[in-house]
Amino acid sequence: MKLSEQLLSAKEIAVGIKNKTFSATEIVSDTLGRIEKLDGDIHAFLNVTGDQALLRAKEIDEMVSKGEDPGILAGVPIGIKDNICTRKVATTCGSKILNEWKPPYDATVIEKLRSQGAIVVGKTNMDEFAMGSSTEHSAFGPTKNPHNIKCVPGGSSGGSAAAVASGMVPLALGSDTGGSIRQPAAFCGVVGLKPTYGLVSRYGLVAFASSLDQIGPFSRDVDDSVLLANAIMGHDPLDSTSLDIDTPPIKINSDGGVRGLRIGLVSEFLEGISPEISEAIERACKYLDAGGGQVESCSVPSVKQSLSAYYLIAPAEASSNLARFDGVRFGMRVDGKNAEEMMVNTRTAGFGDEVKRRIMLGTYALSAGYYDAYYGSAQKLRTLVIRDFESVYQKFDVLLSPTTPTTAFEIGAKIDDPLTMYLSDVCTIPTNLAGHPAISVPFGYDSKGLPIGLQVLAPALKDDLTLKVASYLESARENAND
Amino acid sequence: MTEERYEPVIGLEVHCELRTATKLWCACPNEFGGEPNTHICPICLGLPGTLPVLNRNAVEYAMRIGTALNCEIKPSKFHRKNYFYPDMPKDFQISQYDEPINVQGYLDLPTGIRIGIERAHIEEDTGKSSHLGKSGRIHAAYGALVDYNRAGVPLVEIVSAPDIRSSEQAKDYVSELRAVLVATGATDGRMEEGSLRVDANVSVRKGPDAPFGTRCEIKNVNSLRSLVRAIEYEIKRQIEVLEDGGRIIQQTRHFNEDTLSTVALRSKEEAQDYRYFPEPDLPPISPGEAWINKVKEELPPLPPQRRAKVKEIFGTGDDGQIITLVEQDLDGLFLGVLSHGADGEIAIRRLLNEAASQIEAARKLDVKDFAALIGMEKSGKLSATQCKAVLAEMLESGGSPLQIAASLGFEGMKSNELEEVITQIINDNPDAFERFKAGDEKVTQFFVGQVMKATKGKANGKSVIEFLETKKS
Structure with a gap:
């Protein structure tokens, strides 16, 4: 098992390929071999596109031999969450209802990756339509946590997190609607960034909750997340919510560390967290302090109601976004006497329980007579969360919290208790409501050997700050190893 | 007799397709007709992952319409109107709800009557279903085909105030509205191609001071003539129901071109809850002062x-x-x-x-x-x-x-000369002319021949026949 080997980072792969230290074909073959060896146990991938990846690797090698620059991700293998459309490659969203649907187009992020030389090696497992926090809601079976295969990898981007954590790929893309990148990153001990809403195009991301969804990177270290973020960011005329601003590549200057940064420790995020995570937070505070950061406790009162607001807004948007899965134009179709019956039969057979639960929640929240009480109130609360963050960011540059209240739980432990499952996203949801960036960075392990993740939050467009602080926290690990 | 005691109250909803080069959210051509499903792309098919991008020209056309209808042009938003139907690719329609682009205008009819315009908002068109079966209607169909060429075509829906009082006025309103819309250049206004479609809200009340009665919405009105007939039928039907001591149920009714009557489609109790909510994929539109003024200045x-x-x-x-x-x-x-x-x-x-x-x-x-x-x-x-x-x-x-x-041989043959020649020939051949009048076709050729002879071939045969015809009566 190559897990124990020194794994190459994305940065090292790109440099090595450009310098002809090794070829993209060697890297891809190696990657496919590792997936072959490891994924039987982990089940991070729903579909491995080996042939296409090898063809692409050959093209990259030809470019290099001709002296052309394939891009910042030259020859880097990457896993793609299966709710991101890939042309002619099945995109399932972890659902039966898509019936191995092959999109006729590539998502904008896929085009961007291709133009930077990255090589898609497969599509990763996820909770159906990104609804879940454990990847147990995939119609194709759960993904296992590489640190302990009895545990969940988190979700909904569990496949991407596990693929990176197990060393199958150096990079993966996920999507984060309420924590679906950061929570599995924390559970699997990898870096996961949810960028500012609008920085990365959503065109080709199968929508769960349009106003909250954002695509972001998974990697084993912060530098690689910077690399991947730089490859996928930027305005897209095909996404009207994409920010029409200049996005110069993020560069982290880690020389100064966190010197002079005002870091707020959000007290609401510390309630009810496990003692071991609490200790990790304390260690992190000391480490930040030692690096010249000014850590202080602070309060963002409305984050406590965020979960309620989220579980109205997200299902409401989902109930509408998922209406198109009706058996008429694509995907699964279960016939009926008439069009209406066909639609009902298709949706009944095609969607899993969690998706049905959220569609019902959302439909109810938008119903005549209930709209104001539910969806309307939730939107007001959302505004309140944004204001609370605004005011706390008057005093702080970044905020710190645990990514999750606990480390990875066992498969099956919460599957029959949706409310407890929903609570695993309590620290990550407020960021999505505000549209802000946040990152989860590994910071030690609990006594069971499961990774602990810390979350760094920042105001809109300060993605570089979250990465900078995460990079500093990451250095604690290196220091400890020394 | 009884009908005179009732006053009809009518409001019209007119959908007009904008003649933009491309559709509302994508770059597909906005053209009438075409082989089914040839003007489509992942976006107007609503495939998973796709997103709408607003066509700027559609907004400009909507603003032209608003200006022409004396509306206030306001910052506006898009909402989703959720309902399941096979010809709606996303199973929701992107429309404008409580914040439409044009509000509070009016249209003056040539008769001098002013009809209020409540709103004129932007929305997307649906595809077209054809039901395979005897009636062509969904109920008796054994299958359906859907053409999405029309899906995502930009529409402006113009909602009148309930200011219209007769079927004739309704016709005047639609004629004038159509002329205004066409004049703005925003639409071609072709009712026969469905680029202008009218729904009528009809109710009756006892006299101009009585409160409004319960209304019915009449759909499937495909021409001005149908509009008049549908409204007249509906007024009569409602009065009969009321006179028989019944009450009007608020419902949507379908106008049947063959029977010239309206049939209930669905009542308010069964009415769908569209679960409107703001479209999260589109930012609000706020056309600035400069743009609004430019549209006003450029209005033909x-x-x-x-x-x-x-x-x-x-x-x-x-x-x-x-x-x-x-x-x-x-x-x-x-x-x-x-x-x-x-x-x-x-x-x-x-x-x-x-x-x-x-x-x-x-x-x-x-x-x-x-x-x-x-x-x-x-x-x-x-x-x-x-x-x-x-x-x-x-x-x-x-x-x-x-x-x-x-x-055509008209040149140099002044029409009055021709008339003189023909009259002369008729007078010379009274018997033949009697046979011509009786419908003897052989005699027609005789007369043409005579005229040609007299005019040395200068006359136009067709004109000769036409002139003879006028002499018949």
Whole structure:
């Protein structure tokens, strides 16, 4: 098992390929071999596109031999969450209802990756339509946590997190609607960034909750997340919510560390967290302090109601976004006497329980007579969360919290208790409501050997700050190893 | 008798397709017809992962319409109207709900009546289903085909206030509205192609001071004639229900072109809950002052101004004729002809009676040629009948009236000369003419031959027959 080997980072792969230290074909073959060896146990991938990846690797090698620059991700293998459309490659969203649907187009992020030389090696497992926090809601079976295969990898981007954590790929893309990148990153001990809403195009991301969804990177270290973020960011005329601003590549200057940064420790995020995570937070505070950061406790009162607001807004948007899965134009179709019956039969057979639960929640929240009480109130609360963050960011540059209240739980432990499952996203949801960036960075392990993740939050467009602080926290690990 | 005691209250919802080059959210061509499912892409098919991007021209056209209808143009938002239907690719329609782009306007009818406009908002069109089965209706169908070429075509829905009081007024409103919409350049207004579609909300009440009655919405009205018939049927039906002691149930009714009656589709109790909520994929629109002013300045002259101009220059002329002239978009040609010194009375007659039946060709008539033609009729070079024949040829294939008249053999044969010759021949052959009147076709050829002989072949055979026909009665 190559897990124990020194794994190459994305940065090292790109440099090595450009310098002809090794070829993209060697890297891809190696990657496919590792997936072959490891994924039987982990089940991070729903579909491995080996042939296409090898063809692409050959093209990259030809470019290099001709002296052309394939891009910042030259020859880097990457896993793609299966709710991101890939042309002619099945995109399932972890659902039966898509019936191995092959999109006729590539998502904008896929085009961007291709133009930077990255090589898609497969599509990763996820909770159906990104609804879940454990990847147990995939119609194709759960993904296992590489640190302990009895545990969940988190979700909904569990496949991407596990693929990176197990060393199958150096990079993966996920999507984060309420924590679906950061929570599995924390559970699997990898870096996961949810960028500012609008920085990365959503065109080709199968929508769960349009106003909250954002695509972001998974990697084993912060530098690689910077690399991947730089490859996928930027305005897209095909996404009207994409920010029409200049996005110069993020560069982290880690020389100064966190010197002079005002870091707020959000007290609401510390309630009810496990003692071991609490200790990790304390260690992190000391480490930040030692690096010249000014850590202080602070309060963002409305984050406590965020979960309620989220579980109205997200299902409401989902109930509408998922209406198109009706058996008429694509995907699964279960016939009926008439069009209406066909639609009902298709949706009944095609969607899993969690998706049905959220569609019902959302439909109810938008119903005549209930709209104001539910969806309307939730939107007001959302505004309140944004204001609370605004005011706390008057005093702080970044905020710190645990990514999750606990480390990875066992498969099956919460599957029959949706409310407890929903609570695993309590620290990550407020960021999505505000549209802000946040990152989860590994910071030690609990006594069971499961990774602990810390979350760094920042105001809109300060993605570089979250990465900078995460990079500093990451250095604690290196220091400890020394 | 009883009907006189009731006053109808009518509000109209008019959907008009905007003639943008591309669809509302994607770059697919916005064209009528085409092989089914050829003007489609992942976006207008609503495939998973796709997103809408608003067509700027559609907003501009909507603003033109708002300006023409004296509306206030406001910052606006899109909402999703959620309902399941196979011809709706996303199973929701992106429309404007509580914050439409145009509000609070009015339309003055040529009769002087002012009809309020509550709103004129932007929305997307759906695809078209055809149900395979006897009736073509969904209930008896055994299958359905869907064409998504129309899906995502930009529409503006214009909602009138309930200010209309008769079917005739409803017709006047739609005619005038159509003329205004076409004049703005925002739509081609073709009811027969469905680019203008009308739904009518109809209720009746006992006198002008009584509160509004319960209304029914009539759908599937495909022409002005159907609109009048559907409204009249519905008024009568509602009065009968009320007179029988019943009550009107708020419902949507379908107008049946064959039976000329309306049938209930669904009642309010069964009405769908559309679960409107703000479209998260589209930012709000706030056209700035500068853009609004630009649209106002660039707005082409509207029918009332154009009618006034015709009246002013023409001096005389029947109001009805002038309304039709402008409605048919023939006023420009008419004024051009006047400026070439042609006779207005003849010109308007030829335009409305003959040219209007081939409206597209009529609009393309060359002003000079048309003026020359009218001049030829005025001077007596051509008879009315000959003038019509020449015009028909001009509309059909184009060309100068002089050449056409020559090719038809009219040239040099003044129509009054021809008349004299024919009258003489009739007088010389009274028996033959009696047989002609009785319908003996062989005699027709005899007369033509006689006339040709007398005129040395100069006369036009068709004109001879036409002239003979007029002598019949």
